[in-house]
Structure formats: structure tokens, C-alpha cells
Ligand SMILES: Nc1ncnc2c1ncn2[C@@H]1O[C@H](COP(=O)(O)OP(=O)(O)O)[C@@H](O)[C@H]1O
Ligand code: SF4
């Protein structure tokens with residue numbers, strides 16, 4: 001099952017989850033929908049939707065153990081480990097630092113003595129919750145990276161797979177900020193991506209970076225400028241228009257800065273549900289219409 005819509009963009013706090021949850025509520029009125037929160041380091045769609053984290057499943061990766069009775073201290077395992085998780089003491093005894101291990105198995109394959117044993121470790125969890133709104137319901141899948149862990153891609157992948165398995169029709173993914181490899185994993189296979197940006201110099205920089213990635217992945221990109229009105233000088237607006245033109249990405253929505261969005265966030269009810277006639281809700285409504293026509 002392909003991801004049909006990805007909501008992505010710049011730094012944290014730009015409004016990706018606000019856009020993703022409001023669109024999910026609207027699109028779920030017409031289509032069978034799964035929303036996947038793949039911002040595994042700081043997932044918050046469940047908060048915006050006042051939904052619990054239910055049906056927990058662990059995400060495990062391989063963790064090597066060393067059988068010191070077999071180990072000849074040749075050092076080959078440490079040489080092949082590129083994360084710094086396998087270190088040698090002065091007498092070349094190998095030690096593993098679990099937090100740094102990505103579970104790539106390179107050490108396991110390279111050990112000439114078969115002294116490395118495959119174990120497992122939990123690095124995060126995925127959850128599946130049914131979200132009920134006044135106007136319809138949909139499934140929410142959330143990936144959560146365990147505190148202190150550094151390897152996000154396996155958790156993003158596990159949450160993405162769980163969402164795909166559940167999906168009968170549409171999958172919307174809400175990605176984390178930036179352009180790291182786990183964002184590309186979240187975006188892969190999307191038919192359409194909405195790049196959410198703020199009309200600020202930092203917003204411009206991040207917008208260009210994400211549009212470049214979308215271009216490389218061959219994903220159609222639309223732009224939603226959020227918090228329209230904050231610091232939006234003519235210079236910035238002209239630059240967004242230029243960037244949009246350069247990357248063939250249409251500016252589809254300008255969502256004003258509104259205290260009511262913050263209030264909706266605090267209450268855990270998306271604004272399109274709390275106040276359908278609000279001017280911001282109308283903007284989301286029109287964006288959702290356009291999305292439905294494409295996905
Ligand atoms: N148009 C807006 N006007 C005012 N506040 C907004 C707007 N869009 C988002 N916010 C607020 O900004 C914060 C971050 O939004 P969020 O959607 O979680 O961002 P992201 O997912 O990009 O990290 C939240 O408190 C949210 O209520
Ligand atoms: S599994 Fe990979 S990352 Fe982990 S210790 Fe072995 S080589 Fe290093």
C-alpha cells in the first residue's frame with residue numbers, strides 16, 4: 001500500500017501536525033483513512049486528536065553479544081562497526097555499547113570465530129488507536145522512539161508498515177522536521193507531499209531543503225504557508241514564490257496565525273471539528289478538497 005499524502009516541512013513547531021490532523025479529520029469524512037505519526041522522537045498527533053496510545057507493539061533490533069570463550073581478540077568486529085558501538089580495550093577485548101548499535105549485523109557476519117551471538121533489544125514502540133470525531137472516524141498509528149535511543153529509522157519503518165497493513169484506502173504520514181534519512185523513509189512512495197513552512201528566513205531555508213528532497217524522490221509537492229502574517233515581509237513572500245517556481249511546487253494554502261488554533265491544540269480538538277465555520281477551517285476544507293481530487 002502506497003502512502004498517498006505526506007505532510008512534511010521544516011523545523012519543529014512549523015505546523016505539520018496541525019495540518020496533518022485537520023486534513024485527516026476532513027478526508028476521513030469521505031475516505032477510509034489511516035494517519036501515521038512518524039515524528040517518532042516527538043509524536044503529538046494523538047495529543048492534537050485527544051486520542052490515547054493503544055495496542056502497543058515493541059520495535060526490536062538486533063543486539064550482538066560476544067561469546068568470550070570463542071573470541072580470539074582479532075579486532076575485526078570493531079573495524080567493521082561504523083557507529084562506534086563496538087570498541088576494543090587495550091588488550092583488544094571487544095565491548096558493545098548498546099545505545100550506539102544500529103543492529104546492522106556487520107560484526108556478526110565478519111567474525112571469523114562465530115563468537116558473536118544475535119540478541120535483541122527494544123528501541124521503540126508502535127501504537128494503533130481508533131480516533132472518533134463527530135463527523136467520522138479513522139485509524140491513528142504512532143511510532144515512539146524509546147528515550148535515550150538514537151536509531152530512529154527502524155521505528156519509522158515499523159510504524160509505516162503497521163499503517164500500510166491497516167490501510168484500505170488512504171495513508172497520510174506526518175513526518176518529523178528536517179531532511180534526515182528517516183524523513184526520506186517516511187516520505188518514500190508518497191503520491192503527494194504538502195511542505196508546511198513559515199514565512200520566516202529559517203522557514204525559507206527549510207522549505208528549499210525539503211523541496212529538493214521531494215524533487216529527488218519524484219514526489220509531487222504542494223506548499224502550505226502556515227502562521228501567515230507573522231513576520232511575512234514582501235521580501236520573504238517574493239522568495240517563497242521564487243522557490244515554489246523553481247521546484248514546480250504550487251502554493252496551495254496560506255493559513256493565518258490564529259490563537260484559535262492554539263486553543264484547539266490545548267483542547268485536543270482540531271479546529272475543523274471544533275469550529276467548522278472558522279476562516280482557518282475553510283482554508284483546510286478547500287485544501288482537503290484539492291487533496292481528495294489527487295489521491
Ligand atoms: N496557524 C497557526 N497559528 C497559531 N498557532 C499555530 C498555527 N499552526 C500551528 N500552531 C501552533 O504551533 C505549535 C506547533 O504546531 P505543530 O503542528 O505541532 O508543529 P509541528 O508538527 O511542525 O512540530 C502548536 O502549539 C500549534 O497549536
Ligand atoms: S550490529 Fe552493527 S552497529 Fe551494532 S555493534 Fe555490530 S557492527 Fe556495530
Ligand code: SF4
Pocket residue numbers: 066070071072073074075076077078092094110111112113114115116
Ligand atoms: S571479530 Fe570475533 S573473534 Fe574477532 S574480536 Fe570480534 S568477536 Fe572476537
Ligand SMILES: [Mg+2]
Pocket residue numbers: 016017018039044174175
Ligand atoms: Mg509534529
